[in-house]
Amino acid sequence: MAISPGYFIGEAWSSFRRNWVMSLVAVTIIYISLLLVGTFFLTGAIVNRIATSFEQKVSISIFMKDGAAPADVQALQGDMQKDPRVDSVSYVSKTQALERFKERTKNSPQLVEQLRGNPLPASFEVKLKDPRQVAAVVKTIKADPALAKVIKNAEEDVHWGQTIVENLFAATGIVRLFVLVFVILLLVVSLVLIGNTIRLAIYSRRKEIGIMRLVGASNGFIRTPFLFEGVFQSVVGALLASGTLLAAQAFLVPWLQRNLRFLPVSISGTTLAQLTGLLLLSAVVIGLAGSGAAVRRYLKV
Amino acid sequence: MISMKNVSKVYIADKPPALSDIDVDIAQGEFTFLVGHSGSGKSTLIKLLLREILPTTGEIIVAGQDVVHMRNWKIPFLRRNIGCVFQDFKLLPNKTSYENVAFALEVIGKSKHVIRTQVPEVLKLVGLDDKAESYPDELSGGEQQRVSIARAFVNRPPLLLADEPTGNLDPATSLGIMSLLNRINKTGTTVVIATHDREMVDSMRKRVIALENGKVIRDQSRGVYGYGD
Ligand SMILES: Nc1ncnc2c1ncn2[C@@H]1O[C@H](COP(=O)(O)OP(=O)(O)OP(=O)(O)O)[C@@H](O)[C@H]1O
Ligand SMILES: [Mg+2]
Numbered sequence: 090m091a092i093s094p095g096y097f098i099g100e101a102w103s104s105f106r107r108n109w110v111m112s113l114v115a116v117t118i119i120y121i122s123l124l125l126v127g128t129f130f131l132t133g134a135i136v137n138r139i140a141t142s143f144e145q146k147v148s149i150s151i152f153m154k155d156g157a158a159p160a161d162v163q164a165l166q167g168d169m170q171k172d173p174r175v176d177s178v179s180y181v182s183k184t185q186a187l188e189r190f191k192e193r194t195k196n197s198p199q200l201v202e203q204l205r206g207n208p209l210p211a212s213f214e215v216k217l218k219d220p221r222q223v224a225a226v227v228k229t230i231k232a233d234p235a236l237a238k239v240i241k242n243a244e245e246d247v248h249w250g251q252t253i254v255e256n257l258f259a260a261t262g263i264v265r266l267f268v269l270v271f272v273i274l275l276l277v278v279s280l281v282l283i284g285n286t287i288r289l290a291i292y293s294r295r296k297e298i299g300i301m302r303l304v305g306a307s308n309g310f311i312r313t314p315f316l317f318e319g320v321f322q323s324v325v326g327a328l329l330a331s332g333t334l335l336a337a338q339a340f341l342v343p344w345l346q347r348n349l350r351f352l353p354v355s356i357s358g359t360t361l362a363q364l365t366g367l368l369l370l371s372a373v374v375i376g377l378a379g380s381g382a383a384v385r386r387y388l389k390v
Numbered sequence: 391m392i393s394m395k396n397v398s399k400v401y402i403a404d405k406p407p408a409l410s411d412i413d414v415d416i417a418q419g420e421f422t423f424l425v426g427h428s429g430s431g432k433s434t435l436i437k438l439l440l441r442e443i444l445p446t447t448g449e450i451i452v453a454g455q456d457v458v459h460m461r462n463w464k465i466p467f468l469r470r471n472i473g474c475v476f477q478d479f480k481l482l483p484n485k486t487s488y489e490n491v492a493f494a495l496e497v498i499g500k501s502k503h504v505i506r507t508q509v510p511e512v513l514k515l516v517g518l519d520d521k522a523e524s525y526p527d528e529l530s531g532g533e534q535q536r537v538s539i540a541r542a543f544v545n546r547p548p549l550l551l552a553d554e555p556t557g558n559l560d561p562a563t564s565l566g567i568m569s570l571l572n573r574i575n576k577t578g579t580t581v582v583i584a585t586h587d588r589e590m591v592d593s594m595r596k597r598v599i600a601l602e603n604g605k606v607i608r609d610q611s612r613g614v615y616g617y618g619d
Contacts, residue, residue, distance in 0.1 A: 096496070107484055300480055303440075304541065305469035306497035 097313050104294075104318060111293055112322055115286045119326030119375070122279030123368050127334045129275055130367060133268035134360045140261035142353045147220040147257070149227055150248040152210040155183075157239040162211075165235040169215060174226050176216045183211045210246075221258060223249055276371060284379035291315055291383040298384070312384045319380025320373055327372035331365045391549055391580040392416040392439060397448030399434050399604075407446070408434040409604040416582060418548070421575045423591050424584040425615055426601035432584035435601070436553045439582075440472060441465050453549055470498055473542030473550040473579075477557035479534045481526040487513065487537045488522040494541045512544040516570060532563035536570065543574055550574060552583045556590065564590060588615040 105112050153162065162180075169178045181189070186209040194200045215230075217223060230236060231243050240246040291298075301311045338356055345354040397412040409431045416422050424432050437443045438450060441457050450457040453471040460468065481490050488509055495505045513519050516536040526534050535555060542550055552571065556564035568590050575581040585591065591598060591614060598613030599606060608616075 296480075297482060300482060300493070301497050302466070303469065303474060303480065304494040304497060304545075305466045305472075307466040308463065310497055310499070 097317050104314065105321070108294065111289070112318070114289075115322045116326045116329075118282060118286045119279075119323050119372065120329045122275075122282050123327050123330035123371065124333060126272065126275045126279055126371070127330055127364055127368055129268070129272050130364055131334060131338060131356060131360070133265075133272055134356055134364075135354055136264055136268055138355060138357075139352055140264060143257060144220040144261060145216075147217070147223055147249070147254050149213075149215040149217075149223065149230070151213040151215070151230070151236070151240065152246045152248070153212060153239045154241050154246075155210065157211075161235055161238040165233065165239055166213065168233050168235055169213070169230060172226065172229060174217055174219065174222045176218045179214045179216075181212045181214060183207050183209055186211065220254075223254055280371070280375055280378070284375065284382060286379075288379065288383035288386075291380065312381065315380045315384045316377055320376035323372035323376035323379075324369065327368040331368050334364060335361060391418045391420070391453060392582070393449075393451040394435075394438075395449045397438065397445045397450060399431075399438065399443070400446045407604050409438075409445075409601075412448070412604075412606060414599060414606065414609075416580060418580055419575070419578055420597060421572065421581045421594075422583070422597045422599060423594070423613075423615075424582060424599050424601065425586070425591060428586075430601040431604040432601060433553055434604075436474075436551050436582070436584055439551060440474060441468055466498075470545060471547050471549060473539075473545065473547040475535070475538050475542050475550070475552040475555045477554040479526070479531075479538045481534055481537055481541075483526050486523050486525055487518055487529070487540075490526070490537055491541045491544050494544055498545070508544055512540045515543070515573075516540045530563075531559050532566060535559065535563075535567055539567070539570060539574070543579070547579065549580045550582070552581070552585075554585055555583060556585065556587050561589065568594065591615040 151165075166178055166180065169175055184207070187207050190209060191201055215226070217226060227247060227249055231247060236243065236247075298311055338361070342354060342356055345352075392414065393416075394412050394414045397409060398407050399409040400407045412435070424435060426432055434443070438445055439452050439457070441452075441460060445458060448458070452468065455464075455468055455471075457468065482493065485493060491509045491512060492505050495508065500508075510519065510522070513522055516539055518533060518536050518540065521529060521533060521537075524533075526537070529537065535558075539555070550571070555571070556567050559567065564587060571581055571583065572594070595612045595614075597611050598608070598615070600608040600613075600616060
């Protein structure tokens with residue numbers, strides 16, 4: 090049985106024209122569902138970025154005693170740089186520390202005038218590849234024998250803001266989990282919704298399916314135009330939803346950046362590509378699964 | 391063409407069977423009426439032949455194929471050998487007469503060329519060549535039934551089943567439909583008609599199989615509808 094794909098495309102198109110009200114309803118519902126999914130996906134991406142930018146501020150500071158031997162300081166730096174979890178180790182000399190202090194207090198110069206000499210210690214600032222590792226890295230550093238030679242007291246001179254960091258990670262973890270659960274939930278809800286819509290459209294054409302079966306159309310032949318149609322409707326809905334979201338974020342993100350200066354709001358190109366991919370992929374899956382499941386019911390013998 | 395052996399059909403356990411212990415053989419080229427009261431099992435028998443339902447017990451052979459043990463994917467190929475006609479015509483309202491008939495060929499993958507030659511031919515056979523472009527709601531009941539017969543026959547199946555084809559039609563129109571089915575039978579097609587239409591059965595003098603409560607109570611080769619029942 091050699092039936093050209095042209096037949097099915099023609100059928101899909103003519104049935105779209107014949108059943109355009111049903112198709113319009115299906116496309117609209119798919120559009121709205123995917124719009125919701127996409128909105129939350131983008132919100133999630135923004136929140137994730139903000140959380141990451143907070144996390145990246147986490148670092149370890151090690152304050153050294155005056156007069157520590159340069160060889161010991163270098164030994165400690167070398168040990169820390171060898172640690173694969175460490176991203177960078179930067180040395181802040183006593184002079185640099187004073188400069189920074191002056192810079193920070195330039196509105197009250199009398200503070201600097203009161204200083205006798207330079208009481209500020211030299212320090213290391215350690216940044217991590219994954220800030221969540223901070224507690225473990227601190228433990229390793231404290232165990233390093235080189236450390237004891239350059240500081241006075243391990244408890245006081247190694248700073249990493251333990252409670253703040255732990256609370257931050259708890260908060261970002263909850264936010265991320267919430268966003269993930271919500272996106273998945275929305276996706277499932279829209280799958281069901283869209284599947285039902287397609288089923289309704291097919292239900293309204295069960296007479297046609299019955300006649301096809303009666304005159305001996307094979308199941309594959311009956312199913313194919315419905316699958317084409319389901320996928321076609323879903324993809325149209327997904328493209329509309331992606332288009333709307335891309336346009337909306339092009340306006341909204343700069344607006345947020347202007348009005349929420351304290352938050353690093355941004356969406357990367359990768360995220361936008363992922364969004365379009367996610368919506369299109371869901372659309373194809375939903376279209377196939379929804380129409381496939383619906384036709385199956387009328388193909389049972 | 392049709393062979394049923396010890397066929398029974400029970401829809402709902404505890405209820406009397408819709409058909410019990412049916413033995414029927416219908417040869418190729420025969421013209422057979424299936425008569426009986428409402429609920430006697432005529433439609434059930436037709437559905438069994440079409441493999442719309444499976445018998446509870448028994449063997450059924452239709453057009454050389456074992457209907458009972460047939461794989462599901464083969465059912466469409468069985469149906470391509472059977473034309474069927476129903477009381478409610480089962481036409482697609484958004485297709486013209488021509489398109490309704492062509493539909494039966496399209497969905498079994500016939501080429502455009504075959505469609506363009508066979509559809510006008512069969513529309514002419516049923517006397518509707520001038521109504522090819524009409525939609526079902528622009529046709530009388532008798533004309534709609536002719537379209538549905540044209541659709542059933544366009545593929546030249548060896549077997550044609552009709553379940554009360556004249557159930558919705560007046561006597562004069564019914565006569566026309568019967569003579570059309572008779573003409574189709576003359577081309578060599580086996581025809582089986584389930585009907586209530588007493589006059590029709592009596593006037594045609596064909597084989598009559600009478601059902602009552604799911605049993606064959608009479609099988610006559612040049613029969614009549616019944617004895618005053
Ligand atoms: N799907 C079904 N489920 C349960 N019982 C059924 C079903 N279809 C038919 N029956 C029963 O089987 C019996 C035979 O029904 P059938 O439709 O074959 O009768 P019929 O001879 O065609 O009647 P009619 O002349 O009214 O069309 C009836 O008692 C009917 O109630
Ligand atoms: Mg009946």
